[in-house]
């Protein structure tokens with residue numbers, strides 16, 4: 001089929017000019033720096049170390065402005081069915097709409113969201129006050145286990161760990177995700193079943209890993225309760241949009257999810273119950289308010305000041321104009337250690353698409369880059385060598401804090417100096433001549449060989465986020481900014497950022513393979529599998 005989608009512009013003139021302009025030169029321009037540092041509340045975004053000059057920025061921004069992005073954005077906020085392949089609205093913004101200056105979601109959605117928050121508040125407060133019995137749960141909870149995977153794990157996990165400082169009660173939080181039995185086994189060995197509350201989170205309530213782990217925990221608690229099912233159910237809260245399946249499963253309390261919220265956008269809903277149990281409902285509502293600040297900003301600011309649009313421009317430039325195939329996210333904040341894996345799902349599950357949804361034709365430009373990364377400074381001592389001198393250029397994203405929650409000032413200043421130094425070193429580099437001047441001994445050839453190895457080409461782009469401090473508000477805002485960047489890229493690339501058909505095929509094949517591994521006596525008919533799969537199944541069975 002002929003595509004009705006025009007290819008994105010190549011901005012060739014700008015690209016050619018910038019190919020000859022080193023970042024060392026670009027960062028000297030103070031006015032450009034002012035323009036490329038933008039703030040929303042407690043978050044400063046600095047994209048001045050990206051390989052864009054003002055002319056290129058204006059060209060891309062002007063192009064985007066003509067694509068109807070504002071109407072597309074408003075359609076999302078208002079609940080139009082923009083997730084066309086599933087015929088669903090995309091209303092994660094409604095989850096924090098209560099804190100927005102201009103809530104835009106349909107009234108019935110606003111009511112459902114407010115009611116669910118109240119319901120969650122009841123449970124959280126009761127458990128915190130040791131009165132779980134009053135809401136059908138156990139009392140004396142010491143440990144909470146969130147069982148879920150993907151969006152039912154990564155967001156809550158990120159926020160619970162990031163906001164450790166704000167935990168209000170001495171209840172420990174755990175996350176059980178993978179179906180690798182070792183994780184469940186090890187966790188059960190450390191916990192007291194009589195004091196363990198489980199939050200079983202699955203939007204679909206059909207996810208193999210989650211249901212299996214939920215069953216393992218139910219059997220463990222059931223055994224401790226001498227087979228008493230009613231007593232056992234008091235240890236379980238389920239969060240799902242599939243009420244029928246949850247009711248069959250038998251949790252004492254059910255908190256709702258809706259199909260207008262995608263899993264990877266769901267931490268703001270009851271999917272984030274473990275966050276609320278950690279930081280209390282007041283803290284949870286502050287997280288929502290931070291996200292609402294980003295929402296209001298995204299809806300009000302022109303592209304020149306709009307952080308999600310600027311982030312999308314940077315990603316577009318690096319991916320589509322400069323051909324960069326990955327981006328490293330490096331928080332200089334230990335508490336944000338889970339951010340890279342959270343963003344992997346948010347960005348790669350959303351934007352890992354290759355066709356236009358309206359006519360099924362292939363996109364003509366690359367879509368999502370690989371997102372990866374880990375905390376600095378540790379990362380500097382692992383893979384930064386390749387980022388500085390490897391043959392590929394990998395754009396980076398640094399995240400730092402102005403004010404940490406601890407009083408160890410020297411640690412913080414050393415940490416932040418390293419962040420600033422890496423961004424500087426990557427962009428400025430060190431010339432051959434500078435390296436040669438430092439090589440004092442040896443013959444001329446030896447000095448030149450050494451200098452070549454000690455040269456840094458530089459010109460390697462990075463973005464810096466500086467958060468005033470890490471709070472529920474700033475975390476909520478940061479995550480929502482990323483969500484809206486994803487929306488903008490989906491819009492720009494003409495793909496559906498809100499479905500995830502690419503995860504289905506493997507799930508189906510896993511279910512077909514399972515009986516051949518589970519049934520020790522009879523592996524069944526292996527001829528249904530390809531030769532490589534058959535060979536591995538046989539090898540595994542032979543070595544058991």
Ligand code: F6P
Nearest residue numbers: 150151152202203204207263503
């Ligand atoms: O397999 C991918 C996925 O569907 C994600 O989109 C989702 O976040 C995750 O699985 C978990 O799904 P659920 O919440 O339905 O268990």
